[in-house]
Amino acid sequence: MLIWARRLRADRPRRAAARLAGFGYAVPGTVLAVGVVMVLASLDRGLNDLLAAIGLPGPGLLFSGTLFAVIFACTVRFLTIPVQGLDAGLQNLSPNLDSAARSLGARPAGLLRRVHLPLLRVPLATSALLVFVDTLKELPAALVLRPFNTNTLAVRAFELASDERLADAALPALAILLAGVAPVILLTRSMRVPHAPSP
Amino acid sequence: MLTLDRLSLRFDRQPVLDPISLTLDEGRIGCLIGPSGCGKTSLLRLIAGFLAPDGGRVLLDGEPVAEAHRQTPPEQRRVGMVFQDIALFPHLNVTDNIAFGLHRQPPATRRARVTELLALVGLPGLGDRYPHQLSGGQQQRVALARALAPRPRLLLLDEPFSALDAELREQISREVRQILLREGITALFVTHDQNEAFALADQVGVMHGGTLRQWDTPYRVYHQPADRTVADFIGGGVLMPGRVRDADRVDTALGELRGPLPPGLAPGAEVDVLVRPDDLVIDDDGPRRARVVECLFRGARMLYTLELDNGQRLPCLASSHHAHAEGTGVAVRLDLEHLVVFQSSRFTSR
Ligand SMILES: Nc1ncnc2c1ncn2[C@@H]1O[C@H](COP(=O)(O)OP(=O)(O)O)[C@@H](O)[C@H]1O
Ligand SMILES: [Mg+2]
Numbered sequence: 001m002l003i004w005a006r007r008l009r010a011d012r013p014r015r016a017a018a019r020l021a022g023f024g025y026a027v028p029g030t031v032l033a034v035g036v037v038m039v040l041a042s043l044d045r046g047l048n049d050l051l052a053a054i055g056l057p058g059p060g061l062l063f064s065g066t067l068f069a070v071i072f073a074c075t076v077r078f079l080t081i082p083v084q085g086l087d088a089g090l091q092n093l094s095p096n097l098d099s100a101a102r103s104l105g106a107r108p109a110g111l112l113r114r115v116h117l118p119l120l121r122v123p124l125a126t127s128a129l130l131v132f133v134d135t136l137k138e139l140p141a142a143l144v145l146r147p148f149n150t151n152t153l154a155v156r157a158f159e160l161a162s163d164e165r166l167a168d169a170a171l172p173a174l175a176i177l178l179a180g181v182a183p184v185i186l187l188t189r190s191m192r193v194p195h196a197p198s199p
Numbered sequence: 200m201l202t203l204d205r206l207s208l209r210f211d212r213q214p215v216l217d218p219i220s221l222t223l224d225e226g227r228i229g230c231l232i233g234p235s236g237c238g239k240t241s242l243l244r245l246i247a248g249f250l251a252p253d254g255g256r257v258l259l260d261g262e263p264v265a266e267a268h269r270q271t272p273p274e275q276r277r278v279g280m281v282f283q284d285i286a287l288f289p290h291l292n293v294t295d296n297i298a299f300g301l302h303r304q305p306p307a308t309r310r311a312r313v314t315e316l317l318a319l320v321g322l323p324g325l326g327d328r329y330p331h332q333l334s335g336g337q338q339q340r341v342a343l344a345r346a347l348a349p350r351p352r353l354l355l356l357d358e359p360f361s362a363l364d365a366e367l368r369e370q371i372s373r374e375v376r377q378i379l380l381r382e383g384i385t386a387l388f389v390t391h392d393q394n395e396a397f398a399l400a401d402q403v404g405v406m407h408g409g410t411l412r413q414w415d416t417p418y419r420v421y422h423q424p425a426d427r428t429v430a431d432f433i434g435g436g437v438l439m440p441g442r443v444r445d446a447d448r449v450d451t452a453l454g455e456l457r458g459p460l461p462p463g464l465a466p467g468a469e470v471d472v473l474v475r476p477d478d479l480v481i482d483d484d485g486p487r488r489a490r491v492v493e494c495l496f497r498g499a500r501m502l503y504t505l506e507l508d509n510g511q512r513l514p515c516l517a518s519s520h521h522a523h524a525e526g527t528g529v530a531v532r533l534d535l536e537h538l539v540v541f542q543s544s545r546f547t548s549r
Contacts, residue, residue, distance in 0.1 A: 096286035101248050102273040103280045104300030105349060114299070118290045 092155060129184065200225040200385045201246070201353055206255035208241055215241050217410045218255060223387060223402060228379055230388040230396040233430070235407030239389040240283070241356045242406075246387070248273035259352055279351035283358045284344045287330040293341050294326035295315070299405050300349035316344040319378055332472035336367050343375060347382060354379070354386040360395065372399055392434055397421070405429045422537045430473045430539060438471035439511055440543065449540060452507050452529075453487055458538025469543035476502060476516035478535050482521070489513070493524050505531065 027065045093116075117124075160169035205218040213258050216238045223229040226378065231239050244250040246257055248271060257265040261467070264271040287296050301309045317323050320340035320547050330338055339359060346354055354435075359375070361366040377398050390396055395405050397417045404414040405428075413425035424430040427438060443450035443464045449456045451472055464470065481503075490504035492512065500517040506512050515531070523529050 094282075094284055094286050096282040096284055097288065099244075099247070099273070099280065100282060100286045100288075101299070102249070103247055103278060103351075104345070105274045105277075106275055106299075107272075107305075114302075115288060115290075119288075135482075 200227075200254075201387065202258040202261075203242075203246070204256040204258065206242070206245060206252050206257060208238070208245060208250065209253045211281065215409050216245070218409045219402060219407060221254075221414045222409060223385060223423045225385055226383050226543070227401045228376065228388065228399055229351055229402040229404065230390060230400035231389055231406055231411075232393055232396045233406045235391055237406045238409045239391075239406060240357055243280065243357050243387070244391055246353070247278050247355055248276050277352045278508045279346035279349070279354045281339075281342050281346050281354070281356040282357045283361060285362065287337050287338055287341055289346070291329075291334070292326065293322070293328050293330070296341055297326075297344045297348050304461060312348055316348055317349075335363055336371055339363065340373060341471045347384065349377075349383075350384075352385065354384050356386060357387045358389055358391070360392075361389075368395070369398075371400050373400070373535070387391070395503070403434060407432065417429075422539075424473070424539060427471065430541065434475050435523055436475035436478070436515060437475050437513060439474050439513065441472045441540070443468045449538070452509050452511050453533045456533065456535060456538055456542075460536070460538075460540050461542070464540075464542065471541045471543055473539035473541075474513050474533070474535075476514040478533060479505070479513055479515040480534045481515060481517050481529050482520075482529075482532045482534050483530050485530035486533050489529055489531050491525050491527050491529060492524065494525060502523070505529065 097115055097119075098111055101115050102108075106114060158169075161173070203219075204223050205220055206216060207214070207218045208216040219242065223228075227546040231242065233239055234456065245252050245265065248303045251263055251270050253433065254267070256263050256267075264276050265270070292300065294317075296311045297316055298309050301312060304312075311480050313326065315324075317326060319342055322340055322344075324335060325333070330341070333341065339362070343356075343359070356375075358374055363371060365455070372395055378471075379430060386397070388399060400417060402414065403417050403420045405412045405420060407423075407428045413427045414424075415425070419428065421434055424433060424439055430436065430438065431527060439451055441443055441449040441452070441456070443460065443466050444450050444455065445466050447457055447460060449458075449460070449470060449472060451480040460470075487507065489504055489507050495502040496519060497516075499519060501522065502510055503515040503517060503523065505515050
């Protein structure tokens with residue numbers, strides 16, 4: 001789940017990319033899924049053609065036929081959450097903190113690791129959590145993109161419910177609920193731990 | 200040590216710094232002073248490397264660190280900075296804040312340096328506190344210690360005392376001067392408070408609207424201001440109109456004044472004469488009458504605003520032993536040590 005978060009840290013020069021990231025959240029999951037299939041399928045085709053051209057056996061649907069598709073779709077769809085969370089967090093920090101770190105010999109990577117990351121722990125954790133919960137619930141994209149033999153909890157619940165096996169459907173549904181609630185509890189706990197607030 | 204060579208800067212094509220040149224020698228303390236918005240912070244950020252100049256060069260120890268298309272990144276310049284908003288790292292305690300710039304050194308060296316600096320800035324034993332547990336003055340000292348820790352070649356301080364109240368400010372600025380001298384560090388301050396500048400600096404620069412009007416000793420900036428902007432800004436004086444009589448005399452509402460005049464002033468030329476609050480003396484035998492328009496109690500001194508018969512208002516700093524009430528008349532005498540005269544602006548467009 002932290003793939004998203006990890007991507008974001010590098011997203012410090014928040015430019016047009018951040019705006020683009022907001023796009024995925026606005027698009028319905030199904031539309032997104034079809035878009036992802038198209039992009040990844042053409043990638044697959046390109047790769048297979050390339051390998052065929054140099055005489056190697058193609059790996060098949062490397063991108064569109066695997067878990068990669070689901071993860072990629074969720075990344076696109078939920079990227080905006082951490083982008084915005086961290087953006088707000090960063091804007092709360094005085095730009096002079098950055099300048100201070102640099103003048104004390106920290107390179108940009110050091111600035112990120114020694115100043116931004118520790119100070120953005122809470123926004124980071126919050127957005128990771130939101131993404132985690134949202135991903136658990138994401139149905140349409142997962143339905144279209146999941147590889148055979150792989151289910152997400154939401155898909156499982158949906159299948160069972162549409163077969164009218166409501167009692168069985170309750171199990172994955174409850175699991176979603178629990179998985180969603182548990183980190184919230186953990187997070188509120190960790191936020192109560194004394195942690196130097198900004199002055 | 201520090202040389203600025205025709206340094207200029209624009210923001211969105213708007214000039215912020217017109218070509219600025221100055222040099223600051225090793226171990227000296229320089230101070231830039233000027234009204235807010237005149238480009239002081241921008242100049243420091245150029246020197247530290249957070250901004251790139253649009254023209255000119257910055258040299259440290261004769262080595263260019265910023266010139267056209269080639270910038271040394273800030274972390275390689277060995278230039279420390281103390282910021283206007285202090286900017287301590289809120290997630291680190293005092294020790295770790297000070298040690299931030301020392302993380303490549305062995306732990307023992309690091310610990311020794313932190314202890315030394317805590318003693319130097321007068322905060323021994325507070326190493327475990329977090330910034331939010333310190334008073335403003337203490338935070339300021341930690342910020343200074345943090346900037347000094349890696350022994351920078353040059354220390355920049357951007358209005359370091361503006362967040363402190365007046366009393367603390369004077370005390371801390373005196374302490375800081377002692378600390379800088381003890382560490383033998385070359386430093387460049389920025390302030391908009393001239394008392395602070397005069398108290399701290401070996402060399403004072405007066406900035407106005409992105410230009411450096413004068414870069415000189417405090418004495419010369421005060422007594423020989425380079426132009427009327429500097430004269431206006433420094434020392435709380437006023438410019439009083441006068442007329443040149445001959446090569447070294449000027450007629451004014453306060454009588455004839457003698458002294459060297461700038462070249463190129465013909466007899467009869469309109470000029471402005473600088474009158475500082477301490478140039479005007481209330482003296483019962485004085486040749487001119489004036490009326491007290493306003494008086495401000497300043498403790499040992501009283502700052503009067505006096506009005507001459509012709510309506511000219513002048514400041515006057517006098518002992519507060521003999522109070523003169525507003526509206527009363529006094530006799531005054533001008534006691535000018537340095538005649539400062541500028542060509543009148545009344546007929547030139549401003
Ligand atoms: N990032 C910026 N973008 C555009 N204009 C700026 C920026 N920073 C400062 N300025 C402008 O540059 C001028 C000088 O600002 P500054 O150096 O902060 O002045 P000072 O520190 O003397 O108060 C001001 O007119 C300000 O509006
Ligand atoms: Mg400023």
